[in-house]
Amino acid sequence: MSSAAAAVATAAIPSIPRDDDGPVFRAPWEAHAFAMALTLHERGVFTWPEWAAALAAEIKRAQAAGDPDTGETYYLHWLATLEGLVARKGVASTETLHRYRDAWDHAADRTPHGKPIELRPEDFG
DSSP states (O other): OOOHHEEEEHHHOOSOEEETTOOOSSSSSHHHHHHHHHHHHHHOOOOOOHHHHHHHHHHHHHTTOOOOSSTTTTTHHHHHHHHHHHHHHTSSOOOHHHHHHHHHHHHHHOTTTOOOOOOOGGGGG
């Protein structure tokens, strides 16, 4: 992820958790979700105003459903927004997204802590 792209994203989306050095992530998956959104934006899948509106709608929906809005769930909303836009834009179907999410969960369950998660054909079982 380029620092220039991250700077553009953090300027366009003020809610991104950050410190003086840029975006702040609690776990590697958050940084990966951030990087995927940057890449899809750079490839023209969505604009930052479109992303910001979709993210705001996702956060509002989650709050209406009882999300405590403590900041700990921010990247869960980011990921849900990413999945929604990818499906709406026809990049991947909702079914494909769920299939891969289930496969990653299966792969993560069998992977020892600290080892890289690798998808295998049997993860799609």
